[in-house]
Amino acid sequence: xxxxxxxxxxxxxxxxxxxxxxxxxxxxxxxxxxxxxxxxxxxxxxxxxxxxxxxxxxxxxxxxxxxxxxxxxxxxxxxxxxxxxxxxxxxxxxxxxxxxxxxxxxxxxxxxxxxxxxxxxxxxxxxxxxxxxxxxxxxxxxxxxxxxxxxxxxxxxxxxxxxxxxxxxxxxxxxxxxxxxxxxxxxxxxxxxxxxxxxxxxxxxxxxxxxxxxxxxxxxxxxxxxxxxxxxxxxxxxxxxxxxxxxxxxxxxxxxxxxxxxxxxxxxxxxxxxxxxxxxxxxxxxxxxxxxxxxxxxxxxxxxxxxxxxxxxxxxxxxxxxxxxxxxxxxxxxxxxxxxxxxxxxxxxxxxxxxxxxxxxx
Amino acid sequence: xxxxxxxxxxxxxxxxxxxxxxxxxxxxxxxxxxxxxxxxxxxxxxxxxxxxxxxxxxxxxxxxxxxxxxxxxxxxxxxxxxxxxxxxxxxxxxxxxxxxxxxxxxxxxx
Numbered sequence: 001x002x003x004x005x006x007x008x009x010x011x012x013x014x015x016x017x018x019x020x021x022x023x024x025x026x027x028x029x030x031x032x033x034x035x036x037x038x039x040x041x042x043x044x045x046x047x048x049x050x051x052x053x054x055x056x057x058x059x060x061x062x063x064x065x066x067x068x069x070x071x072x073x074x075x076x077x078x079x080x081x082x083x084x085x086x087x088x089x090x091x092x093x094x095x096x097x098x099x100x101x102x103x104x105x106x107x108x109x110x111x112x113x114x115x116x117x118x119x120x121x122x123x124x125x126x127x128x129x130x131x132x133x134x135x136x137x138x139x140x141x142x143x144x145x146x147x148x149x150x151x152x153x154x155x156x157x158x159x160x161x162x163x164x165x166x167x168x169x170x171x172x173x174x175x176x177x178x179x180x181x182x183x184x185x186x187x188x189x190x191x192x193x194x195x196x197x198x199x200x201x202x203x204x205x206x207x208x209x210x211x212x213x214x215x216x217x218x219x220x221x222x223x224x225x226x227x228x229x230x231x232x233x234x235x236x237x238x239x240x241x242x243x244x245x246x247x248x249x250x251x252x253x254x255x256x257x258x259x260x261x262x263x264x265x266x267x268x269x270x271x272x273x274x275x276x277x278x279x280x281x282x283x284x285x286x287x288x289x290x291x292x293x294x295x296x297x298x299x300x301x302x303x304x305x306x307x308x309x310x311x312x313x314x315x316x317x318x319x320x321x322x323x324x325x326x327x328x329x330x331x332x333x334x335x336x337x338x339x340x341x342x343x344x345x346x347x348x349x350x351x352x353x354x355x356x357x358x359x360x361x362x
Numbered sequence: 363x364x365x366x367x368x369x370x371x372x373x374x375x376x377x378x379x380x381x382x383x384x385x386x387x388x389x390x391x392x393x394x395x396x397x398x399x400x401x402x403x404x405x406x407x408x409x410x411x412x413x414x415x416x417x418x419x420x421x422x423x424x425x426x427x428x429x430x431x432x433x434x435x436x437x438x439x440x441x442x443x444x445x446x447x448x449x450x451x452x453x454x455x456x457x458x459x460x461x462x463x464x465x466x467x468x469x470x471x472x
Contacts, residue, residue, distance in 0.1 A: 140387040243364055246412045248399040 025129035052106065056099060063092045203276040231262035363413055370407035374400065377433070380413075383387065388415055394422050396430045 046054055066085045073083065078213065080086060122129055200206065207345060211218065243250060251259075277284060365384075367375050381395050388395075400411035416422040423436065431437035454462045 135399075246364075246399070248401065 016200070050106070050110070052099075052102065053110075054094070056103075059092055059096055059099075063089065063096070193280060196277075200276070200278040200280045203278055204271070205275055205278055206281070229262060229266075231258060235259070363415075365400075365411045365413045367400070367409040367411070368407055369409065372407075374402050374409055380411075384413060384415065390415060391438070393419055393434055396422070396426055396434070398430060 066089045069085045070083065070089070073085075074080060099304060112126070238249060365380070367380065369375050377397055377400070381392050381410050384390075384395050384397070385392050394416040395413065396416075397411055397413040400409050402409045414426070414427070415440050423431065424449070432439060449467060453465045459466060
């Protein structure tokens with residue numbers, strides 16, 4: 001028979017396993033005895049703790065006890081059929097399973113508490129640090145008696161209270177990964193066209209047409225100018241830089257001239273008679289506004305300037321196909337949007353294409 | 363810190379007044395407060411600038427720029443005349459190497 005042969009080969013491994021088991025059991029009993037001594041001595045007070053965790057503890061202990069009871073019975077040769085401990089085990093197991101989602105929900109709180117207990121203070125990203133301090137809103141100029149301590153404002157505002165520059169932290173430069181530049185000429189052309197189309201779509205001509213033919217109620221808003229000009233964006237960028245770096249940038253003559261021109265343009269009745277160019281939609285050739293920048297030489301590209309702000313020389317001109325004397329006029333088959341894209345009725349688009357925009361209104 | 367000064371109907375507030383106000387707000391002496399960069403952008407009444415308050419005068423002397431210290435009279439700039447500086451430079455041009463440092467400012471041409 002194969003059975004005695006199998007038994008003989010299994011014997012040595014069984015003996016070693018049993019010996020390991022014995023050692024581990026002795027180690028475990030030693031640990032458990034030390035733990036019980038500590039608990040009986042009152043080293044782990046749990047009255048002020050989370051009762052949920054206490055319930056879990058007790059349940060797990062009961063589970064262990066029942067499990068050991070079963071193992072004892074089985075090892076001494078009894079059967080587990082209809083054993084009471086099995087039913088108790090099943091009950092405890094279901095309760096533990098039901099407790100698990102609760103555990104998930106409490107995980108964040110427990111982790112935070114443990115971290116606070118270990119480190120002794122709130123962590124950096126803790127949202128509790130950014131709670132509002134109404135004491136900071138009181139005016140500190142009123143009288144000597146009502147002034148608050150400065151200790152409060154240490155936590156509240158994360159930005160800008162620069163009191164001591166002497167605390168030296170090692171400067172870590174930002175890790176920028178250079179990316180390969182592989183934009184072909186065709187892609188650049190496409191991008192230019194896209195941009196011109198988008199700008200043309202939001203021009204006053206198209207917007208008024210949309211309003212005329214849409215069923216939506218007319219909205220009168222006192223909002224920002226829809227055309228955020230390059231100058232206004234530059235101004236915003238400059239202001240942001242100045243406030244974050246706490247320096248004042250000097251304004252060159254050219255910059256002053258540009259700013260004045262932008263202000264003058266927006267304040268005059270310039271927009272009554274001059275319309276932005278929608279040749280990207282109609283497919284015609286671009287016309288350049290004569291009054292826009294008389295002093296500037298119209299070049300196709302301008303060298304990048306070394307300034308703190310990234311300035312592009314007159315982008316509106318750059319994006320338009322220029323009628324350079326040496327360059328031939330662009331063909332008319334540049335892709336223009338269909339009428340459906342523009343949400344304008346069919347016959348209107350035909351009129352637009354022919355360029356008789358004025359005749360639509362008259 | 364950034365400072366917003368509201369002064370409707372008046373001209374721009376001088377820096378000495380701003381020192382006084384900040385000293386009262388933050389319970390410090392006047393000498394550790396340094397303000398700069400005030401611009402009256404808006405049509406009337408609002409000025410924006412920057413300011414720094416140091417924990418002690420020693421830190422301030424170490425870290426602050428010289429011209430701002432000069433506003434508190436904590437630093438005096440050397441006032442060598444421009445002409446003399448140029449003369450000194452021209453004398454230095456005639457000499458080569460370490461002898462340049464021996465050329466003084468008020469040397470008379472012998």
